[in-house]
Amino acid sequence: MSQKAARIAIVTGATSGIGEATARRFVSEGYAVIGGGRRGERLKALEAELGERFVGVEGDSAEEGVIDHYFSEARAAFGADADLVVVNAGRGLGGSVKDGALDEFEDVLKVNVVGATLLMQKAARLLAERQEKHYPGKAADIVVIGSVVGRMVSPFSAIYGSTKFAIHAMAEALRREIGPKGVRVTCVAPGIVVSGFQDVAGYDEELVQSFHDKFGPLLHGEDIAETISHVVGLPPHVHLSDVVVRPTRQDYP
Numbered sequence: 441m442s443q444k445a446a447r448i449a450i451v452t453g454a455t456s457g458i459g460e461a462t463a464r465r466f467v468s469e470g471y472a473v474i475g476g477g478r479r480g481e482r483l484k485a486l487e488a489e490l491g492e493r494f495v496g497v498e499g500d501s502a503e504e505g506v507i508d509h510y511f512s513e514a515r516a517a518f519g520a521d522a523d524l525v526v527v528n529a530g531r532g533l534g535g536s537v538k539d540g541a542l543d544e545f546e547d548v549l550k551v552n553v554v555g556a557t558l559l560m561q562k563a564a565r566l567l568a569e570r571q572e573k574h575y576p577g578k579a580a581d582i583v584v585i586g587s588v589v590g591r592m593v594s595p596f597s598a599i600y601g602s603t604k605f606a607i608h609a610m611a612e613a614l615r616r617e618i619g620p621k622g623v624r625v626t627c628v629a630p631g632i633v634v635s636g637f638q639d640v641a642g643y644d645e646e647l648v649q650s651f652h653d654k655f656g657p658l659l660h661g662e663d664i665a666e667t668i669s670h671v672v673g674l675p676p677h678v679h680l681s682d683v684v685v686r687p688t689r690q691d692y693p
Contacts, residue, residue, distance in 0.1 A: 443470075445470060445471055445472035445493060445518060446469065446470040446471055447466075447471045447472070447523055447524050447579075447672075448471070448472045448473075448474075448514050448518050448520055448521070448522045448523055448524065449463075449466050449471050449472070449473045449474070449522060449523075449524040449525070449526065450473075450474045450476065450510045450511070450514060450522045450524070450525045450526065450563075451463045451466070451473055451474070451475050451476065451526040451528060452476040452477075452501045452510075452526065452527060452528050452529035452559065453476065453477060453501065453528040453529035453530065454473075454475030454476055454477050454483070454486070454496070454528075455475070455477035455478070455479045455482040455483060455486070456477075456482075456635060456661075457633065457635035457661045458528055458585060458630070458633060458635065458661045458664045458665065459475070459477070459526070459528040459529065459661075460475075460486070460661060461660070461661030461662045461664065461665035462526055462528065462661070462664070462665040462668055462669075463475045463486070463490070463494060464490065464665070465662070465665040465666065465668070465669050466524075466669070467490045467491075467493045467494055469669065469673075470493075471493065471524070472493045472494075472495075472514075472517070472518040473490075473493060473494045473495070474495055474496075474497055474510050474513050474514050474517070474522065475494055475495070475496050475497070476496075476497050476498075476499070476501050476506070476510055476529060477496065477497075477498065477501075477529075478498065478499070478500060479498075480496070480498040483496025483497070483498055484496065495513060495517045495518075497509050497510055497513050500551075500555075501529035501551070501555050501556075501559065502529075502550045502551045502554060502555030502558075503555070504558060507555075507558055507559050507562055508562070510522075510559075511562065511566065521566060521570065522563075522566070523567065523570065523578065523579070523580050523581070524579075524580070524581045524583075524672055525559065525560075525563040525567075525581070525582050525583070526583045526585070526668065527556050527559050527560055527563075527582065527583065527584045527585060527607075528585045529551065529555065529556070530551055530552040530556065530585070530603075531547075531548055531551050531552065532548075532597075532600050533545070533548045533599045533600045534596065534597060534599075534600070534647075535596075535597075535598070535599050536595045536596060536598050536599075537595075537598045537599070540598065540599040541599075542599070545599060548599065548600065548603055549603060552600075552603035552604070552606075552607060553603050553606045553607055553610075556584065556607050556610070557607070557610050560582060560584065560610060560611070560614055560625075563582050564582065564614055564617070564618050564623065564625075567580040567581075567582065567618070567623045568618045568621045568622075568623055571621055571622035571623055572621070572622075574622070575621070575622025575623075575676060576622065576676045576677050577676070578676060579624065579672065579674075579675075579676040580622065580623045580624065580676075581623070581624045581625075581626065581671070581672045582611075582614070582623065582624070582625045582626070583626045583628060583668055583671065583672065584607060584608075584610075584611040584625070584626065584627050584628070585628055585630070585664075586604050586607055586608045586611070586627045586628065586629040586630075587600070587601065587604040587629055587630060588629050588630065588631045588684060588686060588690075588693045589601035589604055589693050590603075590604025590605045590606075590607065590608045590629060591608065591629055591684065591693070592692065592693040593693075594692075594693040596647075597693075601693075604629075607627075608627055608629070611625055611626075611627040612625075612627065612681075612682075615681055619679070619681075622676070624671075624672075624676075624679045624681070625681065626671050626672075626679070626680060626681055626682070626683065627681070627682050627683070628664065628667060628668060628671070628683045628685065629682075629683065629684045629685070630659060630664050630684075630685050630686075631655075631659060631684075631685060631686030631687055631690045631693075632651050632655055632658050632659065632686075632687060632690060633658065633659045633660065633661060633663075633664060634658045634659065634660050635660075635661060654689070654690075655687045655689045655690040655691075656687065656689065657687065658687050659685065659686075659687050663685065664685060667683060667685050671683065
């Protein structure tokens with residue numbers, strides 16, 4: 441790399457939505473980024489577009505070997521360990537407790553909770569050790585993407601919301617564990633964001649249109665990326681640990 445990166449970040453779910461917008465934002469700010477995702481062709485396109493500061497790692501972010509590859513690739517590509525991890529990869533699943541498609545629940549739990557927690561664990565061990573030498577001179581961040589439905593029960597999205605309740609709890613527990621070691625753990629809980637999430641979650645067109653009608657203009661990935669950028673750009677001793685971002689007109693959830 442021709443110039444040393446300001447920070448080295450790992451961003452999962454980097455091929456679309458919040459993850460892609462965050463990776464783009466970080467590169468524009470001089471960060472080096474390892475972007476994780478399942479779509480190899482999309483990662484290659486981003487590498488071509490964003491240049492040497494973006495390196496893609498293809499694979500399932502719920503798999504331990506893939507997660508290990510994020511960290512090893514950061515060292516190999518950029519010459520140092522990551523100091524910033526955005527735990528973003530996940531999937532939606534619409535439906536209430538009564539009517540939700542529970543045959544898909546195990547996969548959602550694996551990605552949204554088990555995989556996310558494994559990434560948080562590995563990042564926590566690395567960053568806590570790092571900060572023994574660097575805090576308060578340098579920041580170290582783990583940013584966990586939650587959801588407003590992980591804070592307020594929403595019947596139409598109870599299955600998905602339960603996974604976000606779980607990951608919010610993990611983020612807060614981790615904050616209390618490694619915050620005293622100089623590592624910031626931030627939960628960012630977006631409201632309704634326009635992305636491919638709605639299609640994957642199985643939301644029908646009528647429901648999605650109702651979001652636009654009731655709450656629009658809705659958020660986009662760039663809005664959440666801007667929020668994340670602000671949080672991790674604060675001085676190392678300043679921590680916004682719990683952030684909710686909604687469209688202005690979204691009253692609930």
